[in-house]
Amino acid sequence: MNGWTGRILRINLTEQKVNIEEPDFESYLSFLGGRGLGCQILWQEVGPRVDPLSPANKLVFLTGPLTGARVPTSGRFTVTSKSPLTGTVFDSNSGGIWGARLKKAGYDGLIVEGKAERPVYIVINEKEAVIKDAGRLWGLNVPDTTGTIAAAEGTGYSVACIGPAGENRVKISCIMNDNTRALGRGGLGAVMGSKLLKAIAVKGSRKIDPAQPDKLEFVLYETNKWIKANPITSQGLPEFGTPVLVNLFNECGIFPSYNFQQSQFTDAYYVSGEAVAEKILVGKKGCYGCPIKCTRLTRTSRDSGEGPEYESIWALGPECGISDLEAVAEAGYLCNRLGLDTISVGVTIGCAMEMAEKKMIEADIRFGDASRMCSLVEDIAYRRGLGRELGEGSRNFARKHGGERFAMQVKGLELPAYDPRGVQGMGLGFATSNRGGCHLRAYMVGPEILGIPKMVDRFSVEGKAGLTIFYQNVNAAMDSLIICRFMGLAVSEEYFARLLSAVTGVNFQPQDLHIIGERIWNLERMYNLREGLSSADDTLPERLLREPVKNGPARGRVVELDRMLEDYYKFRGWDVSGIPTQKKLSELGLEVI
């Protein structure tokens, strides 16, 4: 077997047991790895109505068949679980080197189940997987945890861990790996914290041999040609990182600010990629096997660290009416150290700022107050004062105070940095996303703004249902291979299929990836339906549906969701209530569910 190791660790924290399992090959072929295989495992093992923070929930860490191979951006891994923030199936993936090391240790992944009696961490290498006491790690932030484990275990280990936010079961906490990379969304850090699992350290150096080295060599050569030729992957992202998008999207009128009350930000330049490069950039870095190197190493007058990337800049900046780049960067560093999702933190604080402005809550908090925003980040992680409520996420917070319409979220997940009133397909993508308000499920700004693969009219709803489905399916396959979304800016699934074939020796055609992606999407949908979600959850915050944009290129627009949603269900092969038909499930080999 090439591409996969064929072995998955199962670690039961309640019983302190470690087993090795060998999934059947059919599962690999049907779901590839990462997000797909994670969803299949969760479907089978975490039944309906399980409390996400109970021992019955599981954390499924998985690599994909391309992880650790010489494929660009393939150092990634995924964690799948039931989210305490959304109540849906939830996968988050991350770069760095942790995923490649796990594969090189000889495992495709590990399933963590149960709950430890006291804080523990797991150490995995080529010889063993052991559970160790984490008493002295509990309470430490992410860099200190990582450093302490490195000192204790020796060199060559890569660490995925939670910070204080995860320990405190904050619902917008994340799992961090390699110090500064984040499995950011969905509150998976809280799931890890609920199991009293502080960290997982992995080390491995096994060679990963492709099944067809000559073919791989050739396809890599062709792939790298496009990565080098495309100005986004060869210039924009390497030079400015993801904040290259700030000015572009602001000019297009899709860069929300003040909790989506506006769709542009007057001072966007001060938090743009250009400003980061001029003012705080000290270096650049890439994940395992990545030639793009979009990570920013930055230094402010008071602190230093990695980032901020586009979404973090926006959430901790313009979304809260803040244009102080140093404060934004420092709040980002803090989120990384404490283990918090920057998007959810910023959007939830923005929601509170608007509710305070409208006198719906009594709190010393207002748009533009950078210093208060930074102090709230800590309060959220340690569940102090207002931070305790904000840590529940914007939906729970706003609902508690009677202002749910001010929570800019879908299915409980805070929206990212795109105002969909100026990009209709993005609106449909947000509303139908299986994990809630996520930009990466469809990433419709590709065709609607960046012209990838072709430019379409961003204000039109025509054809958007079909396109959204297409990208949701392809991206589900990408998240299972696993490769970074930025690879898709340079090459298409035609290349991914050839890379996969060369690495595994199994002949995959581009169409196979579409079908696998569709299978994953439908299984995720079935999981969410089993949890009690329905078509009523395929919606957007009222503001985006009823309040027209006041100024800028998208002036007068709202998201015309109803016009797209009907087509969406029909094209998906679902009934009018958004339930996959038996025919569709059979077509995808999901008839057993």
Add this chain to the structure above:
Amino acid sequence: MFSQFSQIGRDLFVQGVNSSHSGNMSVRQGDRLVITRRGSMLHNLKESDLIETGLDKNDSHIALASTEVGVHRSIYKNTSALAIVHAHPVYATALSLVQDEIIPIDSEGQYLLHRIPVIGFEHTVGSEEVARVLPDFLKEYKIVMVRGHGSFAVGQLLEEAYQWTSSLENICKIIYLTRTLNGEIKESKGKHYDKW
């Protein structure tokens, strides 16, 4: 400026020197350049398809610029050109695959272009090597062919760079057609242009 881009973009397509999404054009404006958007259809340009970015310095608009922006920048920085047209002329591209230079045999071609160098590269699209090598040729020639890829023409105006592109394709069509006729060319005035 948009009307100029729009008209020439359409003409390039109508003449058949570009396929639906191929080719790109730019003009220099001091330390800035305006270039067509990556993947735009030159025969059907919209104002949002013109992307302005720095000549030396990148900014966020680089994310939308043509794949060949690096070559355009290098040409502007190393020549006196103020406009560039890059096209994929079919006959010229075919000839570039079998010849190291293109010597016109028709009168207009001989008057206007004299000789068109053909340069081969390992990577031909968005290539740093093309960006490095091409400007030296364009100091001496109005238009050059990148083997198997397409032409880069320079001028003070877009129209001028378009003219060289259009002429090159005519030159190559005539060469091709005369070869298919299998007859002897009665009077060739092109024999010294290899020294041009």
